[in-house]
Amino acid sequence: MTTTVNSARNDSRSMLAFLDRSHTIAKPGYSRWLVPPAALCVHLCIGQAYAFSVFNLPMTKLLGISQSAPGDWKLTELGWIFSIAMAMLGISSALFGRWVEEGGPRKAMFTAGCLWAGGFLLSAIGVYLHNLWIIYLGYGFFGGMALGIGYISPVSTLMKWFPDRPGMATGMAIMGFGGGALVASPLSVWLMSRFTTATHVGVMESFVVLACGYFVFMMVGATIVRVPADDWKPEGYVPAKAATKLVTTNDVYVYDAVKTPQFWLIWVVLFLNTTAGIGVLGQASAMSQEMFPGHITPIAAAGLVGLMSLFNMGGRFSWASLSDYIGRRNTYFVFMTLGFLLYITVPYAGGSGNVVLFVCCFLIIVSMYGGGFSTVPAYLRDMFGTRYVGAIHGILLTAWSAAGIVGPVLINYIREYNVTHGVPKAQAYNTTMYIMAGLLVIGFLANLCVRAVNKKYHMAAQTGAGMGALAPETAA
Amino acid sequence: MMQTPNATSAPTPTIKLALAWSFVGIPLLAGVAQTLINAMKLFQ
Numbered sequence: 001m002t003t004t005v006n007s008a009r010n011d012s013r014s015m016l017a018f019l020d021r022s023h024t025i026a027k028p029g030y031s032r033w034l035v036p037p038a039a040l041c042v043h044l045c046i047g048q049a050y051a052f053s054v055f056n057l058p059m060t061k062l063l064g065i066s067q068s069a070p071g072d073w074k075l076t077e078l079g080w081i082f083s084i085a086m087a088m089l090g091i092s093s094a095l096f097g098r099w100v101e102e103g104g105p106r107k108a109m110f111t112a113g114c115l116w117a118g119g120f121l122l123s124a125i126g127v128y129l130h131n132l133w134i135i136y137l138g139y140g141f142f143g144g145m146a147l148g149i150g151y152i153s154p155v156s157t158l159m160k161w162f163p164d165r166p167g168m169a170t171g172m173a174i175m176g177f178g179g180g181a182l183v184a185s186p187l188s189v190w191l192m193s194r195f196t197t198a199t200h201v202g203v204m205e206s207f208v209v210l211a212c213g214y215f216v217f218m219m220v221g222a223t224i225v226r227v228p229a230d231d232w233k234p235e236g237y238v239p240a241k242a243a244t245k246l247v248t249t250n251d252v253y254v255y256d257a258v259k260t261p262q263f264w265l266i267w268v269v270l271f272l273n274t275t276a277g278i279g280v281l282g283q284a285s286a287m288s289q290e291m292f293p294g295h296i297t298p299i300a301a302a303g304l305v306g307l308m309s310l311f312n313m314g315g316r317f318s319w320a321s322l323s324d325y326i327g328r329r330n331t332y333f334v335f336m337t338l339g340f341l342l343y344i345t346v347p348y349a350g351g352s353g354n355v356v357l358f359v360c361c362f363l364i365i366v367s368m369y370g371g372g373f374s375t376v377p378a379y380l381r382d383m384f385g386t387r388y389v390g391a392i393h394g395i396l397l398t399a400w401s402a403a404g405i406v407g408p409v410l411i412n413y414i415r416e417y418n419v420t421h422g423v424p425k426a427q428a429y430n431t432t433m434y435i436m437a438g439l440l441v442i443g444f445l446a447n448l449c450v451r452a453v454n455k456k457y458h459m460a461a462q463t464g465a466g467m468g469a470l471a472p473e474t475a476a
Numbered sequence: 477m478m479q480t481p482n483a484t485s486a487p488t489p490t491i492k493l494a495l496a497w498s499f500v501g502i503p504l505l506a507g508v509a510q511t512l513i514n515a516m517k518l519f520q
Contacts, residue, residue: 179504182508301518302517
């Protein structure tokens with residue numbers, strides 16, 4: 001009996017040891033090109049969050065089947081599932097960033113996979129019992145935690161494998177987050193159509209299938225991911241011996257990074273870029289139909305939204321890759337300047353009835369929205385070094401959560417105010433566009449203020465009382 | 477190619493790389509294709 005218990009304990013220990021960072025160090029010969037697919041395994045799954053809305057309408061008819069019945073959930077109640085998940089994304093990435101960084105990518109990916117699949121399964125139980133609180137807990141709380149941990153899990157690993165192209169490397173992974181919705185949306189619709197009958201809406205079964213599929217996918221990512229050995233570098237790559245103006249060769253401890261003005265300036269830049277983009281992204285369908293009544297039909301508007309998703313995803317890879325050549329700060333200058341010009345062009349496009357110009361403006365704007373997310377990890381790496389970049393990135397993602405609240409509120413309320421004060425619907429968004437352009441001017445100025453981090457924050461330079469109290473190597 | 481010059485272990489087989497990229501690439505391309513089909517409605 002005792003032998004059996006000990007054997008079980010040893011098995012679980014060896015399973016847990018498999019997840020440790022020390023067991024993920026790559027042997028010589030391991031190709032770094034296996035790491036982006038590992039990262040994509042996670043990001044493609046958690047990117048489903050952007051497609052969760054496809055379940056909203058069916059979940060309003062779980063009792064009534066063909067139409068909502070008394071006791072069925074309302075859309076406003078269901079909207080909270082996504083909101084809780086996004087809030088948890090910011091909270092968990094900030095709280096668990098250091099744990100992710102020190103525990104290694106495999107442990108983080110494994111945890112994210114368990115939470116993501118577990119969240120879906122718990123939500124399936126919530127649908128079965130028709131208890132919305134269980135779904136808030138399942139998809140909202142646990143799923144949101146998976147979003148935060150999963151999102152940051154491969155970031156620093158990718159940058160260590162690709163020190164020569166950090167923007168491109170993180171761009172590939174974060175592109176997957178944008179692409180996840182493109183996969184999940186048609187897949188979810190197809191699954192629901194398979195499981196729905198005349199007397200039953202197939203949401204629960206779809207959740208179970210998605211949970212199993214996503215779990216397998218994320219475990220594959222966790223299995224193939226590796227971290228490079230400390231002395232590893234790409235062939236032919238010569239690391240810079242001295243820091244350049246805006247690229248450091250030192251590391252800054254995570255909790256020291258948040259004390260620097262650079263962290264908060266980049267936070268503001270990301271917040272404003274995201275606020276401007278998220279407002280447009282969420283309202284593109286309604287806005288295009290109201291600005292071009294008779295020209296853009298609901299079907300065409302749906303096509304525009306699809307095209308915007310593609311540009312959102314493509315922008316994540318292309319802008320981040322471009323930043324390897326022109327620099328991170330310059331990339332954000334492009335976002336702010338070009339974004340400003342495009343936002344003030346939208347009212348002109350609406351006024352002149354120029355649909356092509358309007359669509360082009362929106363597609364470029366949304367590509368820069370995606371590019372803002374994918375370029376920021378490399379920007380943080382330039383400022384604070386590679387060692388704690390994942391954890392610092394995790395805290396920075398609170399800017400995303402904040403923008404997720406401010407962006408849609410700003411665009412909805414200003415439109416509502418304009419419409420109730422007699423402004424024609426076609427022009428109701430003009431003020432919002434000018435406000436978004438104004439936000440980007442502030443973002444431009446914040447980006448302009450970004451300078452190299454003061455040496456006193458560098459981990460190697462820290463001595464005595466000034467050091468971060470929790471910094472591992474200074475505490476050791 | 478991606479290893480330090482003093483590395484001695486066998487490099488990652490190409491088939492493993494192809495499988496890993498196909499595993500994520502095929503669903504992603506399917507999603508992109510489906511979205512493009514839907515997006516074409518904008519031009520109809």
